[in-house]
Amino acid sequence: MRARAFLHEAENEANHRHRVGARILFCLFLMVLVGGCEQPNTKVSEPTAGDRIKVVASIYPLADFVRAVGGDRVEVVTLLPPAASPHVYSPSPRDLARFRGAVLFVQIGLGFEFWSAQLARAGAGEDLIEVETSEGVDVIHETGHDGAHGHAMGNPHIWLDPIIAMHQVRAIRDALAGLDPDHREIYFRNAAAYLGDLEGLDEEIREAVNGFARKSFVAIHPSWTYFAERYGLFEAGVIEPSPGREPTPVEMMKIVRQVRESSAKVVFAEPQLNPKAAHVLAKEVGAQVLTLDPIGSPDVEERSTYLKLMRYNLDVMRRGMQAP
Ligand SMILES: [Zn+2]
Incomplete structure (x- = not known):
């Protein structure tokens, strides 16, 4: 058991070093890419958006909100793989490809996606519109909890409160309507229906918790x-x-x-x-x-x-x- 605990500690240490190392490597990688070394890579299959709006969401729940509001007007790509923790994530070159052609990046903010800023700009260009769905949320600041790894600006797990999720859905609705005003009505209609679902969820939780x-x-x-x-x-x-x-x-x-x-x-x-x-x-x-x-x-x-x-x-x- 001691050996296992030790191994685990060593692993944590190695992980940390690996993360720092990976970040440096990744910066180098970006420099090379932005420096003009971009080559067509046939291995990366780039989804074609057609006239749909390509949206990147940092985590899966946000991607689901975008899908609910955007319907078939949007093509949504989730950045974080389901099994990964957003707090200890190191982006890969594949993530850069995920941003190609994207016009909107939906995230939590609060430094939660600390690994995404360079990635987004390098992958999608300067025109990318970024929405931080935590804007306007009454954020909880933790005491006695080191602020490292994406909690430095307050607890980012806002989406797990359905009432705050409603706020996030409205932010996504407004961003899509701003980007694509011709279909504003669709976004508002979809959002209204989904907000109703979230209200239902809220009631269900209240009842269960009672x-x-x-x-x-x-x-x-x-x-x-x-x-x-x-x-x-x-x-x-x-x-x-x-x-x-x-x-x-x-x-x-x-x-x-x-x-x-x-x-x-x-x-x-x-x-x-x-x-x-x-x-x-x-x-x-x-x-x-x-x-x-x-x-x-x-x-x-x-x-x-x-x-x-x-x-x-x-x-x-x-x-x-x-x-x-
Ligand atoms: Zn967290």
Whole structure:
């Protein structure tokens, strides 16, 4: 076990170095590309947009919002692969190709997509319109949580609160209508229908949460902070002080104490993060580990849209928040 823990530490360290190294390499790569070395690459299959508007969304839920509002007027490309954590992502040359021909880049903002700025401009050119859907959102700033890896400007997991998601959908609607005023009515009609769906989702969650026997939970990462605040749940502890970094023994003891003082009996892990620390804590406090998915995936039917994803997560929460 010690050897494994050591290996894991070494791996984290190596990952970190790898990220720094990858970023430098990537900058060099951009310099070469922008310097005029662009060559037609037949291996990268470039989707043709026709007269459709090509939109790049940083994460899958945002891509789903764009699809809901844009309908068949848009072609949507998701930047982040479903299994990747946005916090520890290093872009690849393939991501650059994803921006080719794009006119709109929809993101969270708040430094969440810290890896995307150069990428977007190099891939799509100066005319790319960028929408930060966190603009105008009342952002939660975390205390006692190192601000590294995309939390420096506040907690970016705003989309997991359906009411804030409605704000994001309106931002996307306005951006599309501005870009393509001839079809403004379509975007407004689609958005209105989808906003209605989100309202329905909100009511469903409220009703479900009312039936929860417990209101407290522990999370491996503060992804559900906005959700908790919206629906009167209590985040009794967050395990990873910064995404991808496991807590030190001292930090772990502090969380254990905190969780013991609460009524939480569930630790929520995430498919994009290593669940090891979640299992260690759960064992320590006699809780169960369940997995909530903040991102979703086109390859998993029950999590293939934002609405499905949120209902899936609500079901998992139901299991975690019932009485013993
Ligand atoms: Zn995060």
